[in-house]
Amino acid sequence: MTFYKCKFNGQGCNFLLHEWCTRLPPELKGHEYHQEHTLLLLPKAGHEFLWFYCSVCDDLCNGFAYSCVECDWKIDVWCAFTREKIKHKSHPNHLLSSHYGYNRSGEDGYCRMCLSGFIDNNEISFSCGQCGFHLHLGCALLLPETIRHRYDKHPLSLAYSPVENHEGDYFCEVCEEELNPNACFYHCHECVQSIHTTCAPLIPQSKPYLYGGLRVLWKRVKMGGIYKTEYHPHPLSFLIGTTSDGQCTKCGERFYNNYILKCSECKFVIHARCLT
The missing domain is CATH 3.30.60 (Wheat Germ Agglutinin (Isolectin 2); domain 1)
Structure with missing residues (x-):
């Protein structure tokens, strides 16, 4: 991934930026989550420790943010540029729309990929209002369709439902615990092996925190300061x-x-x- 690094006086410091982050617009007008005021890009949006809570996802962040010039409203760059609509393989017949402050109550109010619920209505989801189908933001965007893992010599594909003609119960090859095939998982069709998405970590995540779905801890927080x-x-x-x-x-x-x-x-x- 292309990035830029500070080289001040030939030595520089620890300041790094992805190429994509260098192209962030300096201001946003009429943003869908805060249409009434202009949002300005700030490299430091928090208090003395430089972190803040995003007004959209309510997660702790300490990276760049867009901040309202008239009120104490902030949004991290991840939430600011989350797409409005996506097409997803788990629900191929309809587009899924991003929702913030959406009522997901009732028996269908859970993520169809990890089968767990939402913390509250302020959590962003990708949803199909026609079908009552919902996905956590992380489940929808952060799991690649194909991975490689040291436990299998073949590529493993992301499965969204039980594998056809599979006999017996499902067990994860990594942790050796039972696997629910109605939740998404990685599967090798040649070796007939399956792995929990949480046991194939391509992104930082914490198993005890996964009850509420694929919540990627620390994805917007830089540690070690x-x-x-x-x-x-x-x-x-x-x-x-x-x-x-x-x-x-x-x-x-x-x-x-x-x-x-x-x-x-x-x-x-x-x-x-x-x-x-």
């Missing part, structure tokens, strides 16, 4: 917390795949949300 704050005398590193990090200094909860700020000089560690 060092921050100085008035709340603690030493510099703090922005990391993903694990159980080995113990408990939050402020709220007392244990860490498990949370964003944290951690001191390398003492035992101070705190949830990022506890400082916002």
Whole structure:
């Protein structure tokens, strides 16, 4: 993937940009999710720690964002340029439309690819209103149709339903746990082997967080930054917390795949949300 890197004075810094990101327009007018005001592109849209919550997906982000010039409304660049309509192999007869603030209640209010529900109505989905068919944003856009995996010498194809003439139960070749063939999975037709989409990670993801679908943790958050704050005398590193990090200094909860700020000089560690 083509990218640009800072080379100031022949040494540069850690500033990198994808070629696509260099072409982002400086402002957006009449955006479908915030039509009343103009949105300006900002390299830093958050508070002192530089992160913010996207007003569309409600995820934590710390990359570029479009921010309203008149109110405290921000959207990350991923959500800003999500396509309005897509054609998807899981629902080939109709186009799927992106929806934000959409009512997906009822027995059909779940993602047909991972078979799990939505956190709330503010979560973006691709939906067919005619059929009551819904997909998580991540499930719809982030799973490639064909992959290669070290557990199989052939390409594996993304399957959206049980494989024809398959005998017996389905088991994942990687984790050896049972696989639900009504959810999408990767399958080798030559070796008759199947793999969970979560066991073939081509993108960062966290299994315990997958109950709500393919939610790609950290896809819009750059980790490893060092921050100085008035709340603690030493510099703090922005990391993903694990159980080995113990408990939050402020709220007392244990860490498990949370964003944290951690001191390398003492035992101070705190949830990022506890400082916002």
